Amino acid sequence: MLDLAIVGSGPAALTAAIYATRAGLKVKVFEKGNIGGTLPEISYIENYPGFLGNGAELAEKFKSQAESLGAEIVYGECEKVESGALVIDGEKIVARAILIATGSAPKKLDIAGVTVPISYCALCDGALYKDKRVAVVGGGNSAIQESAYLAEFASEVAIFSRSKIKANTSAIEKLGKNVTVMENIEVDANTLNQFDAVFAFIGKTPATGFLPSELLDDGGFIKTENHQTAISGIFAAGDVRANTTKQIIIAAADGASATIHIIDFLKK
Helix, strand or coil: CEEEEEECCCHHHHHHHHHHHHCCCCEEEEECCCCCCCHHHCCCEEEECCEEECHHHHHHHHHHHHHHCCCEEEECCEEEEECCEEEECCEEEEEEEEEECCCEEECCCCCCCCCCCEECCHHHHHHHHCCCEEEEECCCHHHHHHHHHHCCCCCEEEEECCCCCCCCHHHHHCCCCCEEEECCCCCCHHHHCCCCEEEECCCEEECCCCCCHHHECCCCCECCECCECCCCCEEECHHHECCCCCCHHHHHHHHHHHHHHHHHHHHC
16 A cells, blocks of 8 residues: 555656655555656756756656655556545555646647647647748746747747737847737637647646536635645645646645645645
């Protein structure tokens, strides 16, 4: 029996693994995709204290530290969660406590009639459009930061935001001369199809499809009180939790906070 089973491997999950193993708990982290969650898709990070670099580098640092302290990371998809147990690729895993830290996935661009390729990862696909014209949909920090990265490859980057740009001034100042910004525009397929590709950064959707509806709010995020869900022994942390700010440092802190509550729960 595990003391703590963690589903997901982003900043919240791996921080929780670090705290739990240091507290002497037997911990396994279950991940169905990339270690680090969406971290490896981030081209550059400059707002995480003590670190400057791309997301893949930071994900590797999280992973190495958790494993060096004794956490075991296992590849497998969580299909079901209940009090005291979860199902990973058809196998039942028993644990005294479970932490859901599955994060979120990019929200899909829902504009009918778009015929050019749509990507949600500049780091993954940016180099494919060297000397091409690309459109970016979104107006937050992610959209602006990834546009700056795309501008290193593309001949032209056009940013379309349905409202005023909400990104930090420092991010906006890094945009190159081959980037244009259009605010307060509801972009349509006719406009987007004039480009060679579209990159969309319009928010996140929580990765909670495997969870019972009683744990979720109307947006699919996990409802908690002191990180505890409606089912005893099941906790949540990070971007997947309702009413949290979606930032790496906050997700990491959330993982630490959740683990403190889990340790308390196990002692009782």
